[in-house]
Amino acid sequence: MDFTIPENYRLMAETVRRFVKQDLDPISRQVEDEDHIPEEIVEKMRELGLFGLSIPEEFGGLGLGTLGECLVYEEMSKTNACFRTRIGTNNGIGSQGIVLDGTPEQKDYYLPKLASGEWVACFALSEPEAGSDAANVQTTAELKGDEWVLGGRKHFITNGDVADMACVFCLTDKSKRAKGGITAFIVEKTDPGYFVGTIERKMGMRGSHTCELIFDNCRIPKDRVIGGDKMIGQGFKTAMKTLDKGRLTMGASALGSAQKLLDLSVDYAKQRVQFGKPIAQFQAIQFKLAEMATNIYAARQMLYHAAALRDSKGTSIIKEASMVKLFCTEMANRVADEAVQIFGGMGYMKDFPVERYYRDLRLTRIYEGTSEIQKIVIARELLRG
Amino acid sequence: MNIVVCIKQVPDTETQIKIAGDGKTIATDDIKWVMNPYDEFGVEEALRIQKAKGGEVIVVGAGPKRVTESLRTALAMGADKAVLIEDDGLYGADPLAVAKILAAAVKPLSPDIVFLGMRAVDDDAGLVGPALAEFLDMPNLSVVTKVEVGEGSVTVQRPVEGQTLVLEASLPAVISAQKGLNEPRYASLPGIMKAKKKPLEVKTLADLGLDKAGKAEIAALTPPPARAAGKTISGETAQELAANLAKALREEAKVI
Numbered sequence: 001m002d003f004t005i006p007e008n009y010r011l012m013a014e015t016v017r018r019f020v021k022q023d024l025d026p027i028s029r030q031v032e033d034e035d036h037i038p039e040e041i042v043e044k045m046r047e048l049g050l051f052g053l054s055i056p057e058e059f060g061g062l063g064l065g066t067l068g069e070c071l072v073y074e075e076m077s078k079t080n081a082c083f084r085t086r087i088g089t090n091n092g093i094g095s096q097g098i099v100l101d102g103t104p105e106q107k108d109y110y111l112p113k114l115a116s117g118e119w120v121a122c123f124a125l126s127e128p129e130a131g132s133d134a135a136n137v138q139t140t141a142e143l144k145g146d147e148w149v150l151g152g153r154k155h156f157i158t159n160g161d162v163a164d165m166a167c168v169f170c171l172t173d174k175s176k177r178a179k180g181g182i183t184a185f186i187v188e189k190t191d192p193g194y195f196v197g198t199i200e201r202k203m204g205m206r207g208s209h210t211c212e213l214i215f216d217n218c219r220i221p222k223d224r225v226i227g228g229d230k231m232i233g234q235g236f237k238t239a240m241k242t243l244d245k246g247r248l249t250m251g252a253s254a255l256g257s258a259q260k261l262l263d264l265s266v267d268y269a270k271q272r273v274q275f276g277k278p279i280a281q282f283q284a285i286q287f288k289l290a291e292m293a294t295n296i297y298a299a300r301q302m303l304y305h306a307a308a309l310r311d312s313k314g315t316s317i318i319k320e321a322s323m324v325k326l327f328c329t330e331m332a333n334r335v336a337d338e339a340v341q342i343f344g345g346m347g348y349m350k351d352f353p354v355e356r357y358y359r360d361l362r363l364t365r366i367y368e369g370t371s372e373i374q375k376i377v378i379a380r381e382l383l384r385g
Numbered sequence: 386m387n388i389v390v391c392i393k394q395v396p397d398t399e400t401q402i403k404i405a406g407d408g409k410t411i412a413t414d415d416i417k418w419v420m421n422p423y424d425e426f427g428v429e430e431a432l433r434i435q436k437a438k439g440g441e442v443i444v445v446g447a448g449p450k451r452v453t454e455s456l457r458t459a460l461a462m463g464a465d466k467a468v469l470i471e472d473d474g475l476y477g478a479d480p481l482a483v484a485k486i487l488a489a490a491v492k493p494l495s496p497d498i499v500f501l502g503m504r505a506v507d508d509d510a511g512l513v514g515p516a517l518a519e520f521l522d523m524p525n526l527s528v529v530t531k532v533e534v535g536e537g538s539v540t541v542q543r544p545v546e547g548q549t550l551v552l553e554a555s556l557p558a559v560i561s562a563q564k565g566l567n568e569p570r571y572a573s574l575p576g577i578m579k580a581k582k583k584p585l586e587v588k589t590l591a592d593l594g595l596d597k598a599g600k601a602e603i604a605a606l607t608p609p610p611a612r613a614a615g616k617t618i619s620g621e622t623a624q625e626l627a628a629n630l631a632k633a634l635r636e637e638a639k640v641i
């Protein structure tokens with residue numbers, strides 16, 4: 001089996017590695033304290049092309065394959081997680097609905113703006129009563145003349161506060177719900193009746209904001225149904241396809257952070273002296289490092305294999321994608337826990353980045369489908385037919 | 386204005402260098418190879434001059450096939466074309482031989498300026514720039530931190546012991562870059578995609594009518610001595626600490 005990574009992907013990973021080292025990591029603490037990414041850094045991200053990884057070349061993006069995208073995310077995740085989250089919605093959930101199901105006009109209009117980073121997109125599915133049970137959305141949309149009128153609220157929306165447009169999933173037929181009753185819409189921030197609500201206070205992920213979006217008699221033109229009129233009622237499928245694609249990049253993000261934690265732990269264990277010798281010479285620490293490294297190795301093979309499989313088959317790989325998200329994020333959380341343990345008291349202090357990774361990684365087991373939902377997906381695929 | 390940048394591929398500065406079994410070369414198994422950082426300043430300066438004056442930027446590298454990746458990085462930064470003189474034996478070869486080979490490859494490109502790093506971070510020889518100027522019969526402007534291109538001439542600055550030396554030369558000229566010349570741009574991701582489609586010509590020594598026979602060869606490599614553990618000076622009072630420090634500096638370190 002050929003595990004060679006194509007030259008252009010290697011070069012991209014190298015660019016991102018340098019960007020992380022020279023520009024992002026030095027300010028990761030500042031961003032954490034101020035809960036804000038400086039605009040000049042966002043501008044550098046735009047110049048590097050980081051907002052258009054997954055958007056096809058004909059719309060101004062890079063049109064990377066899954067493997068290329070995963071390699072970029074892996075490197076981007078070796079610093080404060082808010083940076084990759086900033087580019088995450090344009091490359092992933094915020095744009096993919098249009099990439100996968102949009103009309104030619106919608107693609108022409110929105111995708112170049114998202115690929116360049118001129119606009120930020122967000123994905124508005126979750127609601128107070130619709131988390132894992134995503135089909136239970138209460139936000140409604142009704143066609144009145146030439147306009148759709150949206151009413152309701154979405155919550156936990158990543159990048160909602162900075163978004164120029166949102167992919168919003170609304171109930172258009174109560175009796176059908178997931179089976180033909182949910183429709184995906186594009187809402188722009190200037191649309192009347194669209195408001196950004198509360199910005200949530202979170203355990204981690206500082207520098208990236210998660211907020212409430214309010215649709216109060218929000219009126220949008222008739223042609224904003226993603227995919228056009230033939231897709232009315234088909235929005236739940238769009239949402240699921242979008243999330244399915246994000247599972248591998250989520251795995252890559254968790255993997256990158258786990259690798260960084262291992263590197264930090266190895267360096268620290270060699271330097272930290274207790275009982276007269278570096279703690280790396282104690283088997284208790286060695287076993288932890290060995291297990292971390294082994295898990296990371298397994299996760300990386302699994303991720304690259306699944307990514308290569310998707311790129312070669314060109315089809316979705318539902319079961320494998322869920323396995324990757326489940327394994328990589330759970331693995332990274334175990335690694336983070338052990339890294340805190342190796343660092344001891346220092347691991348609990350804000351002076352070292354380890355505690356930040358520990359908090360930020362906790363989210364990866366929850367968003368874009370919890371670990372439990374991934375297991376349900378895997379089991380459903382196993383037991384099918 | 387046509388500008389050629391000569392680049393060398395070197396081990397990444399963060400790589401742990403190990404000496405190979407033959408005692409003359411480095412073990413290359415786990416090495417990550419990158420463009421020599423000083424050459425990156427050259428690429429950046431060439432691209433800035435090109436933006437102001439127009440023309441073409443061509444990057445030239447010599448070495449094994451892996452050098453392609455560094456050339457591709459320069460193309461991704463914005464260079465137009467690349468030439469690789471491919472030969473497995475060129476890494477670690479005599480700098481004079483390398484300069485002669487580069488001169489043969491550069492001459493037909495008729496450049497107005499040739500940039501390169503003032504030295505490579507691996508062997509620190511700093512010979513290729515001056516030798517290349519000699520073989521091309523061009524003025525040599527080395528260790529440069531500022532470049533201003535005029536009509537048929539170039540003015541450069543070289544820092545010397547806290548002073549600045551201003552040098553002027555007619556074009557064409559060879560300029561070797563020192564740190565501080567500029568801040569090299571990243572090879573952007575769209576740039577990397579475009580670089581795939583840019584021309585990269587591969588030549589052999591036979592194509593240039595040359596061989597790699599140099600006059601000097603590396604006889605042996607030895608690693609730097611392992612760093613000894615630090616020593617903690619003990620003492621109850623400031624006076625006692627200072628006295629013990631002075632004693633250690635005089636009797637053990639023998640520096641005062």
